Amino acid sequence: MKLLVTGGAGFIGSAVVRLAAGRGHEVVNLDALTYAACLENVAEVAESPLYAFEEADIRDAAALDRVFAEHRPDAVMHLAAESHVDRSIDGPGTFIETNVTGTYTLLEAARKYWVGQGRPEGFRFHHISTDEVFGSLGATGKFTEETPYDPRSPYSASKAASDHLVRAWHETYGLPVVLSNCSNNYGPYHFPEKLIPVIILNALAGKPLPVYGKGENVRDWLYVEDHADALLTVLEKGALGRSYNIGGENEAKNIEIVRRICGILDDKRPREGGGAYAELIEFVADRPGHDLRYAIDPTRIREELGWRPSVTLEQGLELTVQWYLDNEDWWRALQGRQGVGERLGKAG
Numbered sequence: 001m002k003l004l005v006t007g008g009a010g011f012i013g014s015a016v017v018r019l020a021a022g023r024g025h026e027v028v029n030l031d032a033l034t035y036a037a038c039l040e041n042v043a044e045v046a047e048s049p050l051y052a053f054e055e056a057d058i059r060d061a062a063a064l065d066r067v068f069a070e071h072r073p074d075a076v077m078h079l080a081a082e083s084h085v086d087r088s089i090d091g092p093g094t095f096i097e098t099n100v101t102g103t104y105t106l107l108e109a110a111r112k113y114w115v116g117q118g119r120p121e122g123f124r125f126h127h128i129s130t131d132e133v134f135g136s137l138g139a140t141g142k143f144t145e146e147t148p149y150d151p152r153s154p155y156s157a158s159k160a161a162s163d164h165l166v167r168a169w170h171e172t173y174g175l176p177v178v179l180s181n182c183s184n185n186y187g188p189y190h191f192p193e194k195l196i197p198v199i200i201l202n203a204l205a206g207k208p209l210p211v212y213g214k215g216e217n218v219r220d221w222l223y224v225e226d227h228a229d230a231l232l233t234v235l236e237k238g239a240l241g242r243s244y245n246i247g248g249e250n251e252a253k254n255i256e257i258v259r260r261i262c263g264i265l266d267d268k269r270p271r272e273g274g275g276a277y278a279e280l281i282e283f284v285a286d287r288p289g290h291d292l293r294y295a296i297d298p299t300r301i302r303e304e305l306g307w308r309p310s311v312t313l314e315q316g317l318e319l320t321v322q323w324y325l326d327n328e329d330w331w332r333a334l335q336g337r338q339g340v341g342e343r344l345g346k347a348g
């Protein structure tokens with residue numbers, strides 16, 4: 001199968017590119033190379049005859065038409081997005097432009113191409129979204145595919161809008177789509193502005209470990225390579241027009257994640273001068289509108305498509321910390337990028 005992957009130089013997109021090429025799929029990686037992109041993430045497949053890269057913006061209809069015409073993909077996996085909630089609080093405009101207008105532009109380009117090809121039944125447009133569209137849970141309950149949308153940040157609102165557009169293009173034009181909504185990812189190549197890499201890298205630098213509020217917010221963590229595997233499963237086996245919630249059934253409070261990372265680092269790279277990394281934990285002002293709890297009910301993807309994660313949270317955190325210890329050149333090169341290492345998203 002030939003896949004057009006948007007956002008393939010980002011965190012999750014690059015895991016999809018590496019896995020798909022590794023499984024023998026042809027992959028065209030379309031990415032605008034924003035601040036969040038890193039072509040190093042796909043270096044291991046860059047020389048493969050199965051791989052091609054197109055620097056293009058999903059808001060650029062002419063560029064998309066050219067890419068579809070030149071590469072003639074069998075499927076689109078749409079991951080390109082602005083993805084950082086804190087940045088969406090400081091500058092929501094880019095999130096609307098990329099996540100909403102960009103998705104609309106890509107849908108139209110895909111529809112034009114699909115119609116031009118004679119509406120092949122096997123064509124797929126897979127829209128990759130987040131569990132954040134469902135809003136915030138209390139202490140109990142989980143998000144199912146039937147949970148009403150209730151986004152609460154500019155990021156999640158823009159992703160919710162894009163989900164609605166994709167469903168509408170299926171209902172109105174018959175475009176063969178599948179959708180997935182996933183919980184928080186972590187793992188190798190995670191851009192150093194998100195919680196887990198920030199904690200690992202600040203700890204290694206002996207800097208304070210910032211925890212928003214009291215660290216009580218609960219997330220349902222999924223190892224990124226398991227997510228990539230789930231996405232290929234949804235693409236290949238998912239029912240048309242259907243959405244699948246993807247999660248690792250690994251709920252943890254942010255403060256627990258931070259303490260676990262500190263413990264792993266205490267074993268692997270004891271602090272110079274002694275002491276425990278957890279002594280560096282510092283509680284900072286909370287994110288405005290910070291959703292309390294996300295939790296995914298993955299029954300549908302497990303029972304209908306037979307998918308389940310391969311890695312526990314304990315194993316995944318260990319692998320992740322080790323990856324950052326082994327790949328200092330990768331993260332050092334990103335630390336000078338705009339906004340990295342700063343507190344963003346305080347909304348005044």
Ligand SMILES: NC(=O)c1ccc[n+]([C@@H]2O[C@H](COP(=O)([O-])OP(=O)(O)OC[C@H]3O[C@@H](n4cnc5c(N)ncnc54)[C@H](O)[C@@H]3O)[C@@H](O)[C@H]2O)c1
Binds near residue numbers: 185
């Ligand atoms: N990170 C998570 O925990 C998580 C969880 C669930 C769903 N998602 C979704 O998965 C997708 C990928 O997330 P990620 O964490 O890998 O994001 P990321 O920020 O690491 O990567 C996004 C990529 O998209 C590219 N991009 C941004 N705007 C573009 C544009 N206008 N045109 C073309 N390319 C553009 C960037 O250059 C970057 O390479 C997103 O759609 C996100 O909403 C993420």
